[in-house]
Amino acid sequence: MLVEDRLRQGLEANATSFTPSGEGRLETLHRRRRRRTATTAASLGTAAAALVAGVVAQLGGLSLPGQSPDQDPARPGVIQPSGRPTALPELGGFVHEVTEKQGLALGVPRQTVDQLAGKDRILLLGIQFRFGTFTIWTNDDRYKSTAWDYGSYEFTSDGHLVLTTISDKCPSCTTTLSWRWAGRTGQDVVFSSVDRDTDGDLARWFWEGRWTYQAPR
Amino acid sequence: MRANEQREYDWYFRACFPPVSRTVFLMVHDRELAEDITQEALYRMLRHWRTVSEYERPEAWVRRVAIRIAVRELQRRAARVSKERLGQPTSYDELPDPDVARAVAELAPMQRAAVVLFYWEDRPVHEIAEVLAVSESTVKQHLYRARQRLASLLGEGANDHAR
Numbered sequence: 001m002l003v004e005d006r007l008r009q010g011l012e013a014n015a016t017s018f019t020p021s022g023e024g025r026l027e028t029l030h031r032r033r034r035r036r037t038a039t040t041a042a043s044l045g046t047a048a049a050a051l052v053a054g055v056v057a058q059l060g061g062l063s064l065p066g067q068s069p070d071q072d073p074a075r076p077g078v079i080q081p082s083g084r085p086t087a088l089p090e091l092g093g094f095v096h097e098v099t100e101k102q103g104l105a106l107g108v109p110r111q112t113v114d115q116l117a118g119k120d121r122i123l124l125l126g127i128q129f130r131f132g133t134f135t136i137w138t139n140d141d142r143y144k145s146t147a148w149d150y151g152s153y154e155f156t157s158d159g160h161l162v163l164t165t166i167s168d169k170c171p172s173c174t175t176t177l178s179w180r181w182a183g184r185t186g187q188d189v190v191f192s193s194v195d196r197d198t199d200g201d202l203a204r205w206f207w208e209g210r211w212t213y214q215a216p217r
Numbered sequence: 218m219r220a221n222e223q224r225e226y227d228w229y230f231r232a233c234f235p236p237v238s239r240t241v242f243l244m245v246h247d248r249e250l251a252e253d254i255t256q257e258a259l260y261r262m263l264r265h266w267r268t269v270s271e272y273e274r275p276e277a278w279v280r281r282v283a284i285r286i287a288v289r290e291l292q293r294r295a296a297r298v299s300k301e302r303l304g305q306p307t308s309y310d311e312l313p314d315p316d317v318a319r320a321v322a323e324l325a326p327m328q329r330a331a332v333v334l335f336y337w338e339d340r341p342v343h344e345i346a347e348v349l350a351v352s353e354s355t356v357k358q359h360l361y362r363a364r365q366r367l368a369s370l371l372g373e374g375a376n377d378h379a380r
Contacts, residue, residue, distance in 0.1 A: 003368040004336065010317025011337040015239040017313050018248055022234035025256045026227060033263055152265075164261075166268050170350065172261040172282040199350070 088161070088179075089186050093128035094211035103205045112202065125206060126214075129153060134163055161191075175203055187213045226266050230259055233279050240280070241287045243333045244326075246309065246318055254290065258283035281348045284330055288349070291326035320370040328363040331356055 088094075100121035103113040116138075117123045125148075126137045136149045151165040156176075163175045176195040182188035190210050196203035234255055242251035258279050262269050269275050309315035309322070321329055330349055334340040342360075346353045 003364060003371055006371050007317060007321075007332070007336045007367060010314035011243055011321075011333065013313035014318055015243055015337060018239055018242050018251070020235045020238035020242075020248075020252055020255070022231060022238075025234065025252060025259075026230050029230070029256060029260050029263060030223075032260060166265045171269070171278050172258070172265070173285070 088129050088189065089213065090130050092213060092215045093126055094189060094213055095124065095126045096206075096209060096211040098123050098125070098205055098209070103202075106205050107201045108205050113205075123206075127211070175207070177207060182210050189213070222266060222270070225270065226263060229262070229275055229279075233259065233276050237276075237280050237283050240333055240338060241283055243321065243337055244284075244287045244329050245291065246312075246322055250290070251287075254286045255279075255283050257286055284334070284348055285350070288326045288330050291329065295326060316371060320367050323370060324363050324366060325359075327351070328359045328366075331359040332363045332367070335360055 098117075100113050100117040103117065103123075104110065124139045128135050128137075132152055132154070134151060134153045138148045149165055149167050149170075151163055151167065153161060153163045155161055159179075161177045161179055163177070165171065165173045165175075173196065177191045178193040179189055179191050182190045188210055191207045194200070194204045194207045237258065238251045238255040241254050242248060245251055245254070261282055262275065262279050269278050272278055309318040312318050321332060324332060327349060331345055334345045334348060335342075340348070342353050342356050346356045349356065
């Protein structure tokens with residue numbers, strides 16, 4: 001018997017011997033979503049309360065608990081990474097430039113690098129975080145910006161940033177990043193230790209390194 | 218999520234869960250893991266339901282996500298030290314065709330996925346390329362290499378091949 005026929009028969013026999021039980025799983029899944037929604041609502045409530053408290057304290061010329069009077073007041077949504085859920089500025093964005101040479105050194109295929117870096121052999125990337133979503137944009141050789149990818153983002157309990165794509169390009173692909181402030185809190189950020197579902201080398205080329213903060217105009 | 222959205226989602230869940238679980242099962246050879254992976258893919262669909270429900274084929278989105286999770290899981294397992302894997306041997310004897318399951322388990326994760334999608338789901342090469350996020354020529358290469366390996370493992374006769 002040809003291996004193709006043998007395979008088709010064998011795979012069919014093995015597949016039909018398995019009867020998945022979906023109903024219980026559906027209930028589990030709805031419970032999980034309800035829990036997540038409740039947790040998110042609670043976190044948002046806490047964040048809103050903290051923000052209001054911060055504004056009230058600043059208006060009254062007071063310092064927040066644990067904040068020295070001469071310390072820069074943290075802008076809304078900016079918390080120093082400290083091994084617990086953190087946040088990145090939602091005003092403005094970050095830009096990052098990578099070169100053809102860096103891509104090739106990381107093992108990204110030449111064709112992909114050429115396609116992305118273009119004639120100037122430089123790829124400019126930008127990212128903006130807003131209301132739990134992210135948008136990545138890039139420019140072409142004529143410096144025209146286009147949105148490249150978008151999705152949701154969240155922080156793990158140990159402070160890692162997890163981006164989940166919802167665009168049709170790579171649906172539900174996740175990228176997990178370690179990050180730290182390059183200097184002052186709320187300014188430039190350094191991404192490292194990239195972990196991605198697919199195209200790991202490509203993701204490292206895009207992400208690793210210092211991203212420059214751009215304040216809103 | 219509104220009641221009508223939930224009804225629509227539940228309908229997709231019930232329609233997708235069995236076939237996607239079976240496909241994943243043929244790759245991972247573990248019933249519970251196959252259901253876990255499918256559940257995770259469907260959970261991601263639930264989280265992004267408003268976007269995904271607008272797609273022409275939401276079920277294709279779920280299949281793609283589930284298969285990518287399965288490939289990743291297989292790659293993780295392959296990376297484990299052999300001693301750890303020996304501690305959890307997979308039993309194929311309870312399956313109707315244990316020889317095919319054993320032979321497929323010998324393939325690299327991407328080859329497994331390509332074989333299952335091609336021979337079980339009858340997906341065309343361009344669709345497999347899209348699911349696995351690789352080029353069509355890479356899929357053809359995976360299928361060619363997998364076929365060679367499977368022919369030797371399943372003992373395809375020289376006469377069969379000549380036909």
